[in-house]
Amino acid sequence: MKQLASLIGLGLWDVVPEASLLPKSEAEWQWLFDLSRRQAVMALLYDAVLKLPKEQRPPRQVLFHFTSVTQTIGHDNHRREEALMRFAALLQGELSLPTVVVKGSSLARLYPKPLYRECGDNDLYTGADTERIAALMEGRGIAVDRKDPRHISFKYDGTTFECHNYLLYHNDDIQWRFVPMAGGGLLTLQPEHSAFFLAKHCEHHAVFFHNPVRLRSLADWCLLVGGEGFDYAAFCAVKQGTDVDVFADLMSCYCNSLFGVQLPFDAARLKAKGLEASDFDRLYLQCPERARLAAVRVVRRSWKYLRYGRLYRAIYGQSMFRRFYLRNVRVAIGQHI
Numbered sequence: 001m002k003q004l005a006s007l008i009g010l011g012l013w014d015v016v017p018e019a020s021l022l023p024k025s026e027a028e029w030q031w032l033f034d035l036s037r038r039q040a041v042m043a044l045l046y047d048a049v050l051k052l053p054k055e056q057r058p059p060r061q062v063l064f065h066f067t068s069v070t071q072t073i074g075h076d077n078h079r080r081e082e083a084l085m086r087f088a089a090l091l092q093g094e095l096s097l098p099t100v101v102v103k104g105s106s107l108a109r110l111y112p113k114p115l116y117r118e119c120g121d122n123d124l125y126t127g128a129d130t131e132r133i134a135a136l137m138e139g140r141g142i143a144v145d146r147k148d149p150r151h152i153s154f155k156y157d158g159t160t161f162e163c164h165n166y167l168l169y170h171n172d173d174i175q176w177r178f179v180p181m182a183g184g185g186l187l188t189l190q191p192e193h194s195a196f197f198l199a200k201h202c203e204h205h206a207v208f209f210h211n212p213v214r215l216r217s218l219a220d221w222c223l224l225v226g227g228e229g230f231d232y233a234a235f236c237a238v239k240q241g242t243d244v245d246v247f248a249d250l251m252s253c254y255c256n257s258l259f260g261v262q263l264p265f266d267a268a269r270l271k272a273k274g275l276e277a278s279d280f281d282r283l284y285l286q287c288p289e290r291a292r293l294a295a296v297r298v299v300r301r302s303w304k305y306l307r308y309g310r311l312y313r314a315i316y317g318q319s320m321f322r323r324f325y326l327r328n329v330r331v332a333i334g335q336h337i
Contacts, residue, residue, distance in 0.1 A: 011048030029058035039215035043116035083157035106188035110223035121160035199244040232264040254280035273314040
């Protein structure tokens with residue numbers, strides 16, 4: 001991960017990587033190429049590669065593959081952005097509703113080359129207006145999927161949209177505040193609220209779905225929290241007392257170590273809790289692929305909770321057995337009452 005991160009740092013912040021971290025063979029470049037695909041940062045890696053001296057770039061065949069995939073990413077993102085703008089015009093024209101973008105395009109705007117930030121679909125916060133939007137789509141002959149209570153989803157202009165009733169996973173949203181998004185007349189969450197949502201999203205998927213935090217999310221975090229005008233004190237007020245209070249600072253600490261950036265975080269607090277950058281890697285990046293058998297998943301998860309029990313208690317103030325299993329039992333009981 002350090003090797004890939006060093007090149008991403010070159011592309012985003014012109015941090016020159018150590019020569020020892022650069023691939024030395026075609027096989028190493030191919031391995032890095034495959035890793036960047038899994039981490040959803042392939043186009044960012046390509047941009048960094050072009051900043052290297054010619055003698056340090058990958059062989060022609062690998063570079064051609066980089067170029068081809070990057071062009072596809074850019075094309076797909078451009079098409080998705082166009083669909084977003086047409087959808088926003090439709091909402092304004094038909095329902096007099098603004099379009100509030102979360103994740104995806106709102107984070108892409110922070111990048112030097114927005115089209116190089118890989119996105120899957122268009123995520124919107126629509127709150128109490130979600131059902132009105134569903135009716136609008138169905139009135140136009142578009143099928144709407146309502147299976148997930150958190151959001152509806154549908155395809156518009158060949159692009160998948162998710163319109164969220166609420167953003168957090170336990171329907172415990174804060175009072176979100178919105179600001180204009182650069183270009184296009186769209187809205188997004190104010191930076192401190194966007195950081196809170198991103199931290200919640202990363203933590204939830206790593207802990208409850210056992211999906212490791214990807215490099216793309218870490219780059220998002222750096223550009224958001226390290227952006228001009230980000231109010232760290234205001235962010236602390238938002239996250240205080242939540243389950244990402246310590247997690248967010250630990251993620252910033254890890255990003256500083258990984259990319260060589262200078263994100264704000266409460267270093268004294270982490271030190272007092274006995275936490276350091278490498279702990280973030282152990283807990284939130286080292287996640288094995290989801291096993292097919294539930295019994296295997298339970299054993300793996302339980303072993304990790306036992307092995308890193310002290311770290312989990314330092315972050316959450318309780319054991320992960322209590323936090324994960326007790327919460328899931330409550331949810332299961334609630335679904336059958």
